Amino acid sequence: MSDVARVAGVSKMTVSRVLAGHRVADKTRERVRQAIDKLGYVADAAAGALSSGRSEFVAVLVPSLSSSNFSDTVRGLTTVLEPHGLQLLLGDTDYELDREERLVRSLLRHQPRCIALTGAQHTDATRKLLERSGIPVVEMWDLPTNPIDTAVGFSNVRAARAMVRHLAERGYQRIGFLGGASALDTRGLDRLKGYRAEIKALGLGEPRVVRLGDSPITMSHGAPAMAALLAQWPDTDAVMCVSDMSAFGAIMECHRRGLSVPGDMAVAGFGNFEVAECCHPRITSVSVDPYGIGLRTGEALLAALEARDAGTEAASQSIRIEFEIVARESA
């Protein structure tokens, strides 16, 4: 920066002002601009952050980047935050709370302005770190009973119950559930919980649950899960899956066995992924708007930052994202 200042014949301060967009005489600004171009100067963000006490980082934690769910949420966040000059600092927890804790610790070192994480479950240490950090926190994809700060999500339990009701209304009586085996995917577990609750509420007999595969649940989990379900409960007439991915795999397994969907077996998914709309038959699913979760989270973070700048503390709130049963051919 001194070099630029020397070349432009001004002080470092003026260069700094030009970069920050503060008021500077047009002629001066022009000279500084030229010096910057000539030297190929790139300001050092670390020095700026240190000096001003504020970084341009927003920390974001998702369980997995390979799931389109969360990458869509990240896209939503980027859309909102990037125009404000904020840079995402992304971490991938792999559905492990310990990893989440390590990542929070490591990301916090960069003094992010705020942080968004996925889910309501965290280690005690994570919670403590976040509370101590003093920055706005958003928990996404769930509505915690005891949020750290702000939450943006929906009740996976209720969404799953709604899907069971949908199947029951269509006349299915022997409804199974295909989920993941992981004890860490709390959103998946909540869906299972919702399934059990609604099966019980409707008096549809014993739950028929197959849990198989690590999160994120992918297409390859659906076929073996469907096979296991049929082996144990051959008279099942409908199945709801923890994700459209496994629903797709399950439908393919039905086709392989010559079972028609939904004639012999109705199959419902969750998440309204693209495959649900593209495959044949199209999959009945729960639409949950991952991109919208990202947008709303970004907006909540910006609001919290603005409130902070204005000296007022933003009231933390829980923002409910609507879900919707999308009825298609498969169930």
Add this chain to the structure above:
Amino acid sequence: MSDVARVAGVSKMTVSRVLAGHRVADKTRERVRQAIDKLGYVADAAAGALSSGRSEFVAVLVPSLSSSNFSDTVRGLTTVLEPHGLQLLLGDTDYELDREERLVRSLLRHQPRCIALTGAQHTDATRKLLERSGIPVVEMWDLPTNPIDTAVGFSNVRAARAMVRHLAERGYQRIGFLGGASALDTRGLDRLKGYRAEIKALGLGEPRVVRLGDSPITMSHGAPAMAALLAQWPDTDAVMCVSDMSAFGAIMECHRRGLSVPGDMAVAGFGNFEVAECCHPRITSVSVDPYGIGLRTGEALLAALEARDAGTEAASQSIRIEFEIVARESA
């Protein structure tokens, strides 16, 4: 850090050493550790970076995070780099060179130790920025004729040619191509180029090309593209798609029209996505190992950093990733 030092009864320097893992007497280290825990101290990475002149950042640019291709590459990078305490700084170019340039400029401000970008095509300004930055650069997913520094990828042209040959060997004569309309997805364009070249080399008549949809090409692009192809060239007997995603959509469209795959229409994909293995019929594809590209890129970056630390300049090289035709039922 002064607080920690005071509580532990040592100097700031000793605290710094404990954090950096340098040699410190066990007893001292223990006292410092306790002080850190007691105060909930989190070191400021920006100050550290400024002072030491080296950040812990690795900048990574991908065209899209929603494509499993690139998120797998990112996973590979994380796997290699995280154990070395390096933090990814991720940017999403949306297949736009201008956006790439803006992102490079913005990421460079954080003084990353090295940078990985996708593809061989960049604006002049981007190239200049990267060259001036003086940090190791890796271009991924392609083998540029004129690489900036190191490259890790494969020839999309040759991979596409191999697929056309595969189809021709199976006896297909009237082979179409379904690709995206974007002029920015150079990997997609290279595949198209390979298709044209091989069709010509084999004397298979006029190319039958449908270009439709923005990158990243998804499942929803396949059906309309297949429809357009059949409208213009009804006697087509095989089609190769720029991605397994569109191949899947194309197959679904065939099913809807009562065309059997591969009996009436053979369909080949590209990328060996999960859907290729899970759907029915399973899709013949080109396997290209996105995760491996991430791993090798990470290793190349580490090697360059180590060489730099040792004072030797690492020779930039082009690392070829093998691709492979995976023959399945669809073609």
Add this chain to the structure above:
DNA sequence: TTGAAAGCGCTACCAA
């Protein structure tokens, strides 16, 4: 509208 000085929190370097 511009400049000078002080200092952000840490690490490199040299001294003890």
Add this chain to the structure above:
DNA sequence: TTGGTAGCGCTTTCAA
């Protein structure tokens, strides 16, 4: 094995 000092490149603050 530990401590003191200087300074990384910027922004804040106040003065001109």
